[in-house]
Amino acid sequence: MSDVGAPKASEQVTLLEHVTLLHAAHPDGPLPEGGRPYPDAAQRARLPHSDEPFAVRQRRLIEVVTSIYEAEPSPERAGAMLVAALTSQRAEPRLAGWLAQEVASFDPGWRRRVGRELAYDGGERGMVGVGLALLSGVASPEDTAPVRLLGLLSRDFGQLAIRVLRHVPGAGGDLVWLAERSDPTRHAQAVEALCDLAEPVTHAWLLREGVRLDGPSTAAARRVAETVGLADLLDGEEIPPDVVEQAGRLLLAMTQRGAGSAELRDYTDAASALVRFSRAAARMNATLDRYAMIMALLADLHTGQAATLAWPDRELALVRTALDRLLDQSAWADCLADAARSGNPDTYRRACWATQLRTTLRQTPPVTPSSNDFRARIAIRVSVPDPAHRGTVETRILVNGRHLCAEAFTAGPAEQPENLLGPDHPLHADVEPHEVRLAQTDCTEGCCGALFVTIERRGDEVIWRSWRNPDCPGLDLPTLHFDAAEYDAEVARAEADHSWEWPARTVARLVRARLREQPDLLARWDCAAGWVAAGPPDTSRVEVSYFHPARPRGGDDLWLQFVAVIDLPANDPEDMRDEIVRRITDSDPRRPQWLAGGSAEAAQAYGFDWPPRRS
Structure with missing residues (x-):
């Protein structure tokens, strides 16, 4: 048995030695390939693979540890x-994920001694x-250095190492060190x-680096705000511009919804934090990043989650006005x-994007309730995210x-405009009810x-009723009545x-319309159009999907x-549409390089090589 720092008995290179050498060569960032290949690669290649379900293999590992x-x-x-x-046996590190819970009742001293021997002297990843897993909950401060090093082997041990460190008092600095790499x-x-x-020494880092826009850490934004006391940080006269x-x-x-539900409505201090931010924003010097940030917040204050908060009287309007006036200042x-x-x-x-968004917000002020208290008023706005960040239109x-979906459904974004405002006209109201x-x-x-609603027309009214969420059987939202005209x-x-479209999105809409209006363009190749999507705003890429055969007879x-992924130089949108349609339909579009889905059986039946699995 070896304690921390004790020499190992085996001559095999341990994973701790392996990662120590890699970290010395790459001290400031993630290890290339997550630290792979490991020194146990040849040994593991000789072990048989198991086709048993994950749960069966996991239970076997737990039984092995428990029995010993x-x-x-x-x-x-x-x-x-x-x-x-x-x-x-071929024990995979991910099988150890639940082991920490199963061994929680074991003697802490036994877990600590055995855990150190396996983790620090082990040359095989399962070990x-x-x-x-054994160290989780019983590690001491002397374990943090080797554990955080093993955490650099992120694919297999990152989460396990974090689980160990989160239970060690004073390990906040080690978690920051690991997070940065x-x-x-x-x-x-x-x-x-x-x-x-919640160690105060880490609060400045959490505020500065804890949340990366576009990354999975956005899901932790509310927790970070609560941990650092965001609203209180903004309550003062001399707030540093970087803190603002x-x-x-x-x-x-x-x-943001990319990493999960938008959480602003669940943040208790959201309204007060936004008020204080609007007052402190003038302390920042004008940059494009900051301008875009303020514009994105303004958009949410008009049509997003922020607009649905429980604001005191006129407070929401004051926040909007303060930020809008700031952007009017000459420097901005x-x-x-x-x-x-x-x-x-x-x-x-x-x-x-910022110019268009600001114009839209100014030209379309928030809708006020109808003079007829019985009838609601509707306004439809297309929200386009900052092109520098990922997001959903x-x-x-x-x-x-008030943003209806933001209040009634926080588990994901509202539908894209192609789905609600496209040629199928799903929002149109007819005498025959239909669900949208x-x-x-x-x-x-x-x-x-x-979130679903049933739409129907009754005389001079349009009615939205029978709200439904398959994941929330008890959803109870009121019936809405609109003036039909x-x-x-x-x-x-x-x-x-x-006006919200970027060039590739416009081209995609035109291509979609052409293939819809002229289905024979693809039908002559026994194909039928599927979805058409635009690439990100920084490209002219358009992706066109289609199926063969055009009309499968049944589900089996x-x-x-x-x-087809086509990237053309920017040009007149109609000319680009014509070129894309020509490239796809002038010759047989069933090209091997564009094969994207189906099955190996279908590929064989129709004379295609099925794409190999990615290793």
Whole structure:
């Protein structure tokens, strides 16, 4: 048995030695390939693979550890027995994930001694994983240095190492060290652990680096805000400009849905933090990043989660006005004007987005309730995220000035405009009722739900009723009544408004319309159009999907999906549409390089080689 720092008996290179050498060569960032290949690669290649379900293999590992603990109270002999047992089987580190809970009742001293031997002297990954699982909850400060090093082998041991460190008092600095050198997933896990520890010495780092926009750590934005006391940080006269900016980014992250539900409405101090941010924002110097951050917050204050908070009288309007007036100041206006003249396409594109968004917000003030108290008023706004960050284009439906989906459904974004404002006209009201999906989760509605409503026309009214969320059987939302003429006019206006589109999105819409209007273009190749999507705003890429055969006869029929990815130089959108359609339909579009889905059986039946699995 070896304590921390004791020499190992084996001559095999341990994973701790392996990662120590790699870290010396790459001290400041994630290890290349997550530290792979490991020194046990040849040994593991000789072990047989198991086709048993994950749960069966996991239970077997738990039984091995439990039986040795019960049979051998001596840590020295138990360690040797576990080494022998784990060496003879292909134990994967992820199998050890639940082991920490199963061994929680074991003697802490036994777990600590055996865990150290396996984790620090182990040359095989399953052995190290079990060692870290045993150390969870019983590690001491002397364990933090080797544990955080093993955590650099992020794919297999990052989460296990974080689990160990989160239970060690005073390990906040070690978690920060590991987070700074980890991939986005482990960074987010370390941030969650730091929020659990809540050590004041880490608060400045959490505010500055805890949340990375576009990354999984956005899901921790609310917890970070609560841990650092965000609203209190903004309550003062001499707030450093960098703290104001960091606070703004944190508030913005709470409105993002990419890593989970938008959490601003669940943040108790959201309204007061936004009020204080609006007062302190003038302390920042004008930059394009800060301008874009304020614009994104303003958009949310008009049509997003922030607009639905429980605001005191007139407070919401005051916050909007304060931020809007700040952007009117010469330094901020000049900043945007300089960006609009930039030769850098990303900077120019971002300036165009901010200009368009500001114009839209000013031209379309929040809707006020109808003079008829019985009838609601509807407004439809398309929300486009900052092109410098990932995000979803949403169709935000405001009822009496409030974002309906943001209040009724927080598990995912509202539907994209192509789905609600496209040629199928789902928002049109007819005498025959029909159901429309207004929002769904980032995964699928079958997984975590969606928001549906039934729309129908009755005389001079349009009625929204029978709200439904498959993941929330008890959903109870009121029936809404709209004046039919006002409703029809707003839906028609929104369907005709394409000012929010970037060039590739416009081309995608035109391609979609052409293939819809002329189905024979693909039908002559026994294909039928599927979805058409635009690439990110920084590209001219358009992706066109289609299926072969065009009309499968039933659910068990064989089919293949193709996706043509075409990137053209920027040009007139209609000319680009014509070129894309020509490239796809002038010759057989069933091309091997565009094969994207289906099955190996279908590929064989239709004469294609099935794409090999990625290693």
